[in-house]
Amino acid sequence: MLNLKIKPxxxxxxxxxxxxxxxYLISFLEGxxxxxxxxxxxxxLAPFFGSSLYSWAATLSITLLxxxxxxxxxxxxxxxxKTSTPKAIFLVFLIxxxxxxxxxxxxxxxxxxxxxxxxxxxxxxxxxxxxxPPVFLMGMMSPMIIAQINQTVQRAGKSAGxxxxxxxxxGILFTLLFGFxxxxxxxxxxxxxxxxxxxxxxxxxxxxxxxxxxxxxxxxALIILAQFRQxxxxxxxxxxxxxxxxxxxxxSEGLLGEIxxxxxxxxxxxxxxxxxRMLKVNNVMxxxxxxxxxxxxLVYYVNFIRNLVGQLPKKESALIVGLGAGNIYSDMQLYNxxxxxxxxxxxxxxxxxxxxxxKPHPEKSHITxxxxxxxxxxxxxxIIVLDVIVGENVAxxxxxxESFKKMYNLLPDQGTLIIEHGGIQDFSKNKFVPSLxxxxxxxxxxxxxxxxxxxxxxxxxxxxxxxTKNKPIDKxxxxxxxxxxxSAGPISQYEVFFNDFxxxxxxxxxxxDKNKTDLLLxxxxxxxxxxxx
Numbered sequence: 001m002l003n004l005k006i007k008p009x010x011x012x013x014x015x016x017x018x019x020x021x022x023x024y025l026i027s028f029l030e031g032x033x034x035x036x037x038x039x040x041x042x043x044x045l046a047p048f049f050g051s052s053l054y055s056w057a058a059t060l061s062i063t064l065l066x067x068x069x070x071x072x073x074x075x076x077x078x079x080x081x082k083t084s085t086p087k088a089i090f091l092v093f094l095i096x097x098x099x100x101x102x103x104x105x106x107x108x109x110x111x112x113x114x115x116x117x118x119x120x121x122x123x124x125x126x127x128x129x130x131x132x133p134p135v136f137l138m139g140m141m142s143p144m145i146i147a148q149i150n151q152t153v154q155r156a157g158k159s160a161g162x163x164x165x166x167x168x169x170x171g172i173l174f175t176l177l178f179g180f181x182x183x184x185x186x187x188x189x190x191x192x193x194x195x196x197x198x199x200x201x202x203x204x205x206x207x208x209x210x211x212x213x214x215x216x217x218x219x220x221a222l223i224i225l226a227q228f229r230q231x232x233x234x235x236x237x238x239x240x241x242x243x244x245x246x247x248x249x250x251x252s253e254g255l256l257g258e259i260x261x262x263x264x265x266x267x268x269x270x271x272x273x274x275x276x277r278m279l280k281v282n283n284v285m286x287x288x289x290x291x292x293x294x295x296x297x298l299v300y301y302v303n304f305i306r307n308l309v310g311q312l313p314k315k316e317s318a319l320i321v322g323l324g325a326g327n328i329y330s331d332m333q334l335y336n337x338x339x340x341x342x343x344x345x346x347x348x349x350x351x352x353x354x355x356x357x358x359k360p361h362p363e364k365s366h367i368t369x370x371x372x373x374x375x376x377x378x379x380x381x382x383i384i385v386l387d388v389i390v391g392e393n394v395a396x397x398x399x400x401x402e403s404f405k406k407m408y409n410l411l412p413d414q415g416t417l418i419i420e421h422g423g424i425q426d427f428s429k430n431k432f433v434p435s436l437x438x439x440x441x442x443x444x445x446x447x448x449x450x451x452x453x454x455x456x457x458x459x460x461x462x463x464x465x466x467x468t469k470n471k472p473i474d475k476x477x478x479x480x481x482x483x484x485x486x487s488a489g490p491i492s493q494y495e496v497f498f499n500d501f502x503x504x505x506x507x508x509x510x511x512x513d514k515n516k517t518d519l520l521l522x523x524x525x526x527x528x529x530x531x532x533x
Contacts, residue, residue: 070139
């Protein structure tokens, strides 16, 4: 009696268990699409909520929550006959492709509203809406496939292991492909839309092979075409947020996220109107210049550095890490300094040449990570400018004790390291500056600090670190020339001090192993984003 019951069940399982290679291919694609969707989720978030550790932590958490929920939900669903069929797998795959294709446009639409919410609430709600659904559906795929290919109970473990290994391999391959090749070249939106369209097309073909009804096929085709049109039109018509009186010149997506060039109407201190050109990365201003003479920066610290560099005792060669719009490079050219630049995103260099009249210098330009370049540099520079602390895009690996020791060795005895930290709303609450000061001192530097904005009582503005070897910079014998932003006089009038900042707790030493930059800059990140609502 017992054997008679078991044999028919095994027969059904064997009949069901065909098409293993096809299911392995679907599993491979599912793993890849999950990773691309996660990468896209973080990048789509960046122009609205930034790309700090908090944004990445939220992205990872929502991704894992979606996968967990998908696994659990389908674990129960596979016990039902209707959900344990190839047709169900193909249909879930198709719907997940639709959600992936809509992710860029849906995300931006949602965040236009959630940007009004508190920072952390806005991040979580946004990603629950545009990141959770596609990952949840993809999370359902592996258990459903395992249920299909299991031919015996004894082989269940091997089947599950194969599926999860293949899915993970797909994730690895797609992450490398999109992270190193596709996203830097083509941005996020278009590749994600096309990836979603491919998943839809592939799963539609599989569904047609299952002989679905003609009405159902027509409905699916109409939905797919309508959603593809919506996703592509949204991609074509999307424009980053810009203020009143600001007109977009060029916009692109890539390695750093969204980069835009815009023109804006401004007034000089005496009330005369003029036009300016601005560079933004993820909706945070990186540089601003006079439109008719784009080498003339309208940023305080850039003009301050121009005055400072011209009076340094040794300035034959320089290294700029973090190119911005290229104004610092152009200013150094005025002093016939031999300058090399390091920038991680090729578009920053290209836009500097195209829109800010930076002199092309491909043989002296290094498109790579700044810390990697510092670690492998084989020559010394009289001046090193570290311009990597703007908004929340802080290259944390460059502001550690180990990194500063490398820079110390790259400077001659009379060399100078200049570091800029901009957009501080309240000096008295900033814990990062004391930690950076302490870390520079521990690396052997003599450190002076200046606020080019010269705000009353140093309540807000920028902090420019000037670090030298052996003895401090001569503050009383270096002078600032008067211009639209700066007032004439010795740079000592711009000096700020350790006690101007939050010293209620001991300053942290920033090391590669224990780098609390994100924690120390938390309030700064929030301010950068809050004031753009």
